[in-house]
Amino acid sequence: MLIFLLRRLAVKAALVFAATSLAYLLASVTLNPAAVYLGRGRDIPQSAIDASLDAYNVNPKAPLPARCLRWLEGALHGDFGMVYQTQEAVISEMGRRAGVSLRLLAGATFVETIFNWNGMGQWAVQSISNSDVNAVAAISGFVAVLVLVSGVLADVLHALLDPRVRA
Numbered sequence: 001m002l003i004f005l006l007r008r009l010a011v012k013a014a015l016v017f018a019a020t021s022l023a024y025l026l027a028s029v030t031l032n033p034a035a036v037y038l039g040r041g042r043d044i045p046q047s048a049i050d051a052s053l054d055a056y057n058v059n060p061k062a063p064l065p066a067r068c069l070r071w072l073e074g075a076l077h078g079d080f081g082m083v084y085q086t087q088e089a090v091i092s093e094m095g096r097r098a099g100v101s102l103r104l105l106a107g108a109t110f111v112e113t114i115f116n117w118n119g120m121g122q123w124a125v126q127s128i129s130n131s132d133v134n135a136v137a138a139i140s141g142f143v144a145v146l147v148l149v150s151g152v153l154a155d156v157l158h159a160l161l162d163p164r165v166r167a
Helices: 002-030 033-037 046-055 064-076 090-102 108-115 120-129 133-161
Strands: none
Touching (some): 002 064, 090 120, 108 120, 120 133
16 A cells, blocks of 8 residues: 555645746746836846845746756745845745645635735735746645645545555
8 A cells, every 4th residue: 555655646646846936937938027127217227126126036037957956956945035026035925825725726816806805816816917937836836736645635535435546
């Protein structure tokens, strides 16, 4: 049974890694973090914009594989980058919002947006609107981990209930 569970856990961990990597790559390719500087009513030098984007590891002028590897390396240590709007760590924002969302898993995004509850669903919508690559990727990773945990719990129950798995 232990080998069965370890094998299943390894597969699920690989899936979380793949999902999180793809989420970061997709967010990096589709979102435009530089757009937040447009229309601010004053001209900001391109060098200042580039420096800010570099600080958040979202500068499209930097090679995408290097940015992704840097983000993944930080994510393995619990550093998902910074939220542009609040200039706080993504993990701190995630911690504040996760409790609200875990109580509203079904339709969380809809309910949180309608009732203005500061949960993960509302944050996901805001992060996409604000082109916040780090937050979008971290939220996707959080959801992937929830799926992983649910799958592991299902595997444990399966192993406990099915005598063929225990052999």
